[in-house]
Amino acid sequence: MVPRYSRPAMSAIWEPEARFRIWFEIEAHATEKLGELGVVPKSAAKALWDWWATDPVIDVPAIDAIEAVTKHDVIAFLTWVAEQVGDEARFMHQGMTSSDVLDTTLAVQLARASDILLEDLDLLLAAIKRRAEEHKYTPTIGRSHGIHAEPVTFGLKLAQAYAEFDRCKARLLAARAEIATCAISGAVGTFANIDPSVEAHVADKLGLEIEPISTQVIPRDRHAMFFSVLAVIAGSIERVAVEVRHLQRTEVLEAEEYFSPGQKGSSAMPHKRNPILTENLTGQARMIRGYAMPALENVALWHERDISHSSVERFIGPDATITLDFALGRLTGVIDKLLIYPERMQKNLDRMGGLVHSQRVLLALTQNGVSREDAYRLVQRNAMKVWESDGQMSLLELLKNDPEVTAALTNQQLEERFDLEYHFKQVDTIFKRVFN
Amino acid sequence: MVPRYSRPAMSAIWEPEARFRIWFEIEAHATEKLGELGVVPKSAAKALWDWWATDPVIDVPAIDAIEAVTKHDVIAFLTWVAEQVGDEARFMHQGMTSSDVLDTTLAVQLARASDILLEDLDLLLAAIKRRAEEHKYTPTIGRSHGIHAEPVTFGLKLAQAYAEFDRCKARLLAARAEIATCAISGAVGTFANIDPSVEAHVADKLGLEIEPISTQVIPRDRHAMFFSVLAVIAGSIERVAVEVRHLQRTEVLEAEEYFSPGQKGSSAMPHKRNPILTENLTGQARMIRGYAMPALENVALWHERDISHSSVERFIGPDATITLDFALGRLTGVIDKLLIYPERMQKNLDRMGGLVHSQRVLLALTQNGVSREDAYRLVQRNAMKVWESDGQMSLLELLKNDPEVTAALTNQQLEERFDLEYHFKQVDTIFKRVFN
Amino acid sequence: MVPRYSRPAMSAIWEPEARFRIWFEIEAHATEKLGELGVVPKSAAKALWDWWATDPVIDVPAIDAIEAVTKHDVIAFLTWVAEQVGDEARFMHQGMTSSDVLDTTLAVQLARASDILLEDLDLLLAAIKRRAEEHKYTPTIGRSHGIHAEPVTFGLKLAQAYAEFDRCKARLLAARAEIATCAISGAVGTFANIDPSVEAHVADKLGLEIEPISTQVIPRDRHAMFFSVLAVIAGSIERVAVEVRHLQRTEVLEAEEYFSPGQKGSSAMPHKRNPILTENLTGQARMIRGYAMPALENVALWHERDISHSSVERFIGPDATITLDFALGRLTGVIDKLLIYPERMQKNLDRMGGLVHSQRVLLALTQNGVSREDAYRLVQRNAMKVWESDGQMSLLELLKNDPEVTAALTNQQLEERFDLEYHFKQVDTIFKRVFN
């Protein structure tokens, strides 16, 4: 976790105090149910909740000090709570094992993190949609291989991003369901010393599903899936970030990250305005992607469990969610305030002397009886001249002067093929597909 | 792709001929619709399908030879088809771009691969279920950290695997839906030169969904998700493989891979019987996991598309699906024929002098009024003696001779805590959760 | 391994026959030494070498057929050789274990692969050097963040690539030394049944170092290091590939991949000339990078060895070396034939109205007594005007008309700051650092 790439709401989920609070709630809910079942006195849960109602400060250093002796975090916590609550606390954790608490806590944390990320995605989607509608019909050149291809609209570029993040939202919802399970099944998952109804009770109280079968731990294929989904979302962030970085290149300059008054692009070169936010997002995407690998390696724990996953999760639990939250927020800001330059887009569109219309001429020739191979040859030989003139020559004019072309197409037929609007007749269809 | 880790049905999907067959079908279906729309003569599609009805051999070397000149695979294919079909073929590919064909073909291939993998998972699940029911109540020691914990049944181990692969099946179904889309939207996805109804028609004929918005290519977040799911499944394979490898260790030997007559474990040591199949699966899991990384890097293509994803997919398309298919088949065989040794499981269960029952004694002490801390101390001091005797001492006997213990628990109460069956009372509950 | 990304010399290393030939040589050399030591009859090695001198065909299918029964590749091979050579062959493999053969063979293969890759790097370095000298003083704009910064020369760009691949060569030499070791130490590496002098003899004959301590297998940290180095080289390939892709963008077009007669850029758009080779290299780099991960996971084998590394190496041994060989060859071709457009570079240099000289003005102001903060402000306010005019305004003219600037600098002093040659005075110094 890098402080400058953190936001408070997400970070708070991973604070020790937040973790201890969830631990307490799990223990207290479980004790409550154990009381109902007659396994422990009903007074035990009451004592716990009464203390909790006093809104006690969680003394993290005190708990850490106990752990330094016991070398066991849950026992340290239980010991500290017992010191606060008194004798009734001895009924806590009856028949449970540490992982019942730890894994269910991680489920709560990841579910809460997911909720923030889902909100982030909603805000991002809203920003993209707003800008997409604004530029629904702003013409710009579409590029494949970095080379001018045919016209698109800037709105279409954003609609693509919208559709992609909309899929990411669906994936994240599925990923949230993957990890939002509660396991209170005892030392090796047999419920030998704890009734399954305790698990059901705690799950219900915490808004989780029960884990159908656990083995002291919740199986880590769930978490592998979860962090893989975060990696995919990071990939989609990177895609948009790379797009903005390309658009801001000096020679392209069709869009720019907002540049605030007082900002300095370079300590040495006062003229610089750099796409630093999206470059930064590119690097963050690499990190979030990298966190999927250890999560995938965590699946194959030994027998009913080993604890090798734990140190990994101490890193990637916070790091992946905090960084993704930050990145989504940053990307939303970039999109929201993106400086968009339609005139420059038009200028770039025009710079290739009409080459972007080459396919339409090809099709027209074919439809008027020229073989596909001949048509390709005719268009290509004129296109290459325009290409080599760096757009100073006009494809339309060259075609009008090529007798093999004019044998098949009149000047008017040729001119009709150079109509920009022609390309946008399905934009509304696509928008309906994406935004409805 | 490593031939020895390949099976024919999956490999066939990735053969050049299979790819060309899908290409043809896409082109012919599209031409058909274009004929209906009046864009090309209806006779064009007829000519294509008539030729197709002759069940023509796809002359892969001839197509490759054309590509060697054009350096463009789809144009090479179209040229070859035109040579076969004649003049009417010039209407093929009208208003389409290569990626319309290539990406939709990849969708068909990945969907077919998914179907095989789903069948593989069904067979694996069936094998696991059969063995789980067979050993539903076979006692065995549960281990955390590789250390004896408390009793489980061998059926529970398998039920856990069942639940995990059942989740994998759901994930794979979702992943299949991710990539089973058809895009026929032209050079930059605007449908400028092709009506969206062509896309809908081809999608329908091929059993795909339409891609809501494409940019010459189908967006690669879909494929990143797909290959990530394969990586997660590989992790689950590895988990079971590691379990078997552990169980087959000389000192444990609770189960063994089937060892066929004539098989040799070692060229030097005739006594060896090694878990080579599951070790092999462990390595394959590493590969499939590794293939997710380039798929994730493929998402951020430049602008409307670049072609950097293509070389990656030429590797991982076949390699990840073929290897996973092989691995699932191999794992199914391992489970199906696994030699399971209940006597040895019982022997291992007994080897720790009853330590596995320590928790129950702890709980009993607590319930009879001993503080949790005292109870832990009392049990631990006797347990450590058993531990240090390597199971030669009996925990029950030591407890019966510890006055602080007997002050709280009678001999009979102690003995009741050493009942193995006690641990299995919820096995049926868990089985119902998993297999229903 | 993808056939279209393979070259014959590298692929041949990984053919079954090549592997069996190395196996034979190891066994025969070892038998020779065992004969000298009196462990086996001297006639045994003679019989083997006599047969070898007949240049026998290695009957791969026959060996595979035996393996199908024994399920052990080395035993199958030994059995087949015994069938050819006769009774004397029974002395082969005396005191050895399969891994002695397999791991030493992998060492030979990887060392041979390294030799090819080292030649590839030499050819690449030569191509880069030739083009670097050709364009040592060709001015072009340096870009940071994709934004114009200050002038560089095209030769400097290539010199940077040269220095990077020169480092890669040193790394590959070190990596070759890592894996070029011979282990003939028996079943668990104790030399219990084979004298260490056999290992030394075979190592000497095969041009390898002895492995100081092996445990049946050569430790896999060596291979992890080797494949990590290939991944780093792939990263450097990607770097140059991305540079070319950027330079070929329509708006930049300072260089282009060679476009052969007959080549088609797009099936739909005849005007396209796409950087497909470098896009292709980008994807290949992702793959080679991805192969490092399973190699790193291979290190932690169980105890004296498990065989999980083996399936991984069957993939990445060929796939990583073959693909890297292909990629280095392809990159060499790209550099060798790269179309370089100095006029366009100059045009791009000029397009920002002199902004690229802003730093020099800043420094001049500071040296004439203006505070750094004020100087930055003065330059930035004029630079922003040029920026917003898209290079239509001239920074020099604006500065000449800014009284706060002219208070500190005369027109002549200002003009001197806009001298392009000024930037290249250390080019020769840098070239000497890189190429000497």
Added chain:
Amino acid sequence: MVPRYSRPAMSAIWEPEARFRIWFEIEAHATEKLGELGVVPKSAAKALWDWWATDPVIDVPAIDAIEAVTKHDVIAFLTWVAEQVGDEARFMHQGMTSSDVLDTTLAVQLARASDILLEDLDLLLAAIKRRAEEHKYTPTIGRSHGIHAEPVTFGLKLAQAYAEFDRCKARLLAARAEIATCAISGAVGTFANIDPSVEAHVADKLGLEIEPISTQVIPRDRHAMFFSVLAVIAGSIERVAVEVRHLQRTEVLEAEEYFSPGQKGSSAMPHKRNPILTENLTGQARMIRGYAMPALENVALWHERDISHSSVERFIGPDATITLDFALGRLTGVIDKLLIYPERMQKNLDRMGGLVHSQRVLLALTQNGVSREDAYRLVQRNAMKVWESDGQMSLLELLKNDPEVTAALTNQQLEERFDLEYHFKQVDTIFKRVFN
């Protein structure tokens, strides 16, 4: 960075104050040389060093506050220093660019981190060597595939670890040299506004090499190599960690992590003693391995540089080095205090009824004229009986009663093949190879 996996010396390198201190030194050394060259007044450096001699507190929040406005960290720092030092400070950073400072600082930090890691490795090597010598001749079973193979000594296991970490040390030394370079070459690396002698001066003062060619930034192939080496070291840590975890398994129990008084293995099961330190190391190894991927992706920056590497390095710079430092320290502690149980090793050695000697019998049969195939069959059929008896039968006794065996070998000859010492005759040879 996870606080509980951090040690102070390494963490201190990455504190903001430490970074600012290096920044200052670079700027002051550069100003000094610029003074010598007459570019700035000599008084400038003097003013800087005079202030520095007062041992000023670096006011991190004040610098951060300035950055919040300028959005540029180096400018913020320079501004703050200027506030402290006064007018002379305006000569700082003359002709330099931020990356000159940032990248050279990273070089200093990574070099310092390397120095700590090299010390860590020395301590680890010393601990391993001590225990290796202690157990040079402690017999234990060697295992391949987790199955008993032939005898080794515990010292040999440790010698293997020693050799591996010795290689890691050599790799780390090489990796340190990779990243310990200084670049002060200006905005695009041309030295246009700063003489190369400044770079040489600063490099010399900071103990770095000059970077032969930089492009504003130090090329990131260096860092990719560096972090890859850390990943390889992590793999070697994991290897030893996995070994210890295996040895501590209940059924094996040949060694144990030290278990301190007061420690609790399980909140539920008082009898547990778990290998939590090495499990923890396994997870940390996964993380350090994972950090290599983004470092490898960082190589292909755009043109002369983009800043996408920066956010990655803010994570992995501290996280990889801090975690590796912690892990090396933890592993050293584990080795140092490892509880080693020779009696249990002997017991395990004996448990297979002499099967571990099967190869020697095989060789003896072969040498007495039995064909290899027959010898294998004879040994295997007796070995399988022992195997199936779970070591209750004795291989020696069975062989003595097999007429086909006794036709070739006398009882005495058979007995000689069951001598444990036989296996250790080369231990000293191997130790000399490793420790000399």
